[in-house]
Amino acid sequence: MMMMRRRRRRMLQDGSTQLLCLTASSGVPLFTRGASKQLPFSVIGSLNGVHMFGGGQGVVLSCCQTEGGGKVVWRVFQDSVMLIAVSGGGGGGGRSGAGGKEEEEAEEEEGEEEEVRLQRLLENVWSCMVLVLGQDELANVRNVERLKRDLRSCFSLIDQLLEERHEGILGNLTHCADSLLPPNPAILQEAVDAFAQAADSEFGCLIVHGRIATATEKWWRLAPQEVVLLSALIRSLSASGSSSCDYPVFLPQGSPTVAHRLLRFQLLPGADACVLCGPTPSLHRAETGLVVRFWSPLLETLRDCLAVGERCLPGSVSLRPDVLAFLLINRETRRSVCSVRPSTCQPLSKARCWELLKLFYIFCISRYFTQEETLCVSPEERTHRGIAEDFAAGFSHQPQQCYLVTEECKSYGLQTSQHQLYLLILPSVPTFALRTVATQTLSDLTAATRF
Structure with a gap:
């Protein structure tokens, strides 16, 4: 440690x-x-x-x-x-x-x-x-x-x-897909898979509050940075106010010279269905036929998903009251889920919690924890990422945990073979208890969500 x-x-x-x-x-x-x-x-x-x-x-x-x-x-x-x-x-x-x-x-x-x-x-x-x-x-x-x-x-x-207009969107920094965990994932997964297949595509996703609620297997196989930037583009297109759009995109790593079509459809305010496809289907056919066919029966399920909100977790998942904010990264799937829970006992605004969470993440990955996304970039780009490696070269082992104490809060980072967890914790919690809080929080989150 x-x-x-x-x-x-x-x-x-x-x-x-x-x-x-x-x-x-x-x-x-x-x-x-x-x-x-x-x-x-x-x-x-x-x-x-x-x-x-x-x-x-x-x-x-x-x-x-x-x-x-x-x-x-x-x-x-x-x-x-x-x-x-x-x-x-x-x-x-x-x-x-x-x-x-x-x-x-x-x-x-x-x-x-x-x-x-x-x-x-x-x-x-x-x-x-x-x-x-x-x-x-x-x-x-x-x-x-x-x-x-x-x-x-x-x-x-x-x-x-x-x-950084969208609070709680950290994918630009982590290169992990910002995710929302819906209360009925199986139903939504089945709908996304069928919707993408009907659109002659293997790449589809459902975006809720700017985060991926569910996606096809091939969508998750895109390079992590591509998933993050596609989500950012979808948020930008959604903010334009259009109910649907047909937008040409190049995949920076998978297809930097040949364009694909990104079809986006607003299902409800805050919920968008998207597919990456070729020349077919037309935007009109997909909007009038496929969207109605696959998503109209699921309006109540989508409303339940929207109700999760920026908490990004189903209501059935409870967290310790001394946890102010968390960022949980699945290192295998390159997905992340994060949430801020300002406490009445702590004079920290929601915006400040997000800022501190981002800064603690940077603090950890620039010194102690590994960055798997470096495996996805070209050799010339890797030469510009030597800070963490140079600092870690002085250690005889790979750090698995670290903590930071400031006047505003206490922060704890925990790394396992599958996850990274970053916590902001009330300053009243004793320093010796931080490890227990972190391990319990990780266990509670993964057991309840299978994330």
Whole structure:
């Protein structure tokens, strides 16, 4: 078990993130997203220039930290597109006097955690661009002005990644499918399988409150990042207010150059049925025939599923009252379920609980726990993920548990061969009891849901 010293400061400094996209060869800006106050053109040019200078000297510049505590991260994809993430710090520089060394170490730790987040952001943004436009158009830029126009169709997805609009949606960070566990899974599974088969497809899913309630076996076999980004796209399409849509998509890993059709149908507000298919069926035939045939008899079952809400668990599943929030990951299926339960005994808002849960996850995977999704990426991308491996190299074993004590709450991480569990716990719980709370919570969740 890894024990961490008590940290008296917040895990994240205030700041905003700005995303820059440029052509890799000439540095022509393609778009800028995030942060209300954009960086001056001269600064953007300097960020591109220093990266190009390093490349000319045989050095790959991937990350740097500013004096104010901010972070800059660079990535070049397909030797064609450069993405730069700039994260503003909340203050900072060096400190002196008692505690100065401890503060510096804490700042260094936070910097590593922020780099993990920004690197994941750049990976997701590139995959979003491939999802919408296809790899060929991005890897072979023939007309910059046309590409600028085409990239606008990616903005809603990219903004969703930057702004994290949906509380409780952590798949962008974990690369695990955000899931909701319905009270009647067998009935819904049978309906999704039959609906997809009737649509000449093996890829179908039911999305409830932006999370996957059930899906076909082939849908789960898609690369984890593809499942996450498809869910994000479905949330974006659902927010547009349309009752149905036919949207061309490329699978960043499975089919980056050949488009598929994503058919989405609103069954009830907050519930969408989707399939990935070929030229048939037409949107009209699927909407007027298949949706009515397979989903109309299940309206009450869908309402029961919607009633689960952001808790993401059936009402029959109970949790200990001292658990404020949890994130449970199934390492085999790359699925996750999470929930926040603010307590009247703890002055933490729901939004702050979500923030702390995300930060604790980053803290754990950047130091102790393994990241299976690295097996799904190209060798060149693996070279950018050395933080956890370098830190863990000093251990003689693979850590299975860790905890963190702060003024706001106590956090506990637990890893088994099949699961990872991240908990936020009331600060009144004795530290020696955290392991018992975590093991009992994992047992209760898996026994009740078979997740």
